[in-house]
Amino acid sequence: MFQQVWKNFEENELTHSAAHHLMAVDELRQEHGYARVSDIAKHLRITKGSVSTAMKHLRERGYVQEDHNKFLELTDRGLRVVSEIESTRVVMQKFLSQALGMDDDDAEIDACKVEHLLSSEARGRLVGFLRFLFSEDDVAISFLAAFRGALEERNLE
Template structure:
């Protein structure tokens, strides 16, 4: 199943907030992504229905195995592409902004080759 770019961004952000804060609530996502609470609420309802997240009784948002798989895939792409761009001399802020755009469209084959190249380059340093 193909997941939309906006959904990938949400799931990646949930993972990042979880890693940063330990817990994630809708308000955290709204603040981090500069979205309204209502927009986040609708998205979280859809993610629950699709099996990407579950909501705890206290309002905490938890990625399911399915959601975590998507989030980790996008997060890894984001990090590797940013590192590749920085290795080419791109400023860090620009590299992360650009990697966020590229991560959704790059093919698996191209990403794997880019990842291999980045790892080889980093081993030499």
């Protein structure tokens, strides 16, 4: 079983680094209207050579395209992936901070670590769980209060 899980993990659509490259292209285009290799390198605080290598790989996989002026833009596939990553980060951050009671900064860091790893199904189920957890349902209210109480007891030990 473990080998199959590891194989599925290795077949993940994007690495953490590649996800951040795509998000940098998106952020720069929204902020400045364009994204070049040098801009991405500065944004991510890495070398232009690293960005060039990553962009070549992302172009080959259909996430990014480059025009005749060397401006980069996300393809529809790239835009879809960035949107999924961003929504996963928001959901994970809310889960970690509001449901599990983590510090906001720590929740943001951990959400960033897993934002590109969750499947659409896992993200959807987590959203459903959060909707229930923060609803007015008596069971949810009782569960959340009991869970937070257990966390406090654990922290006092």
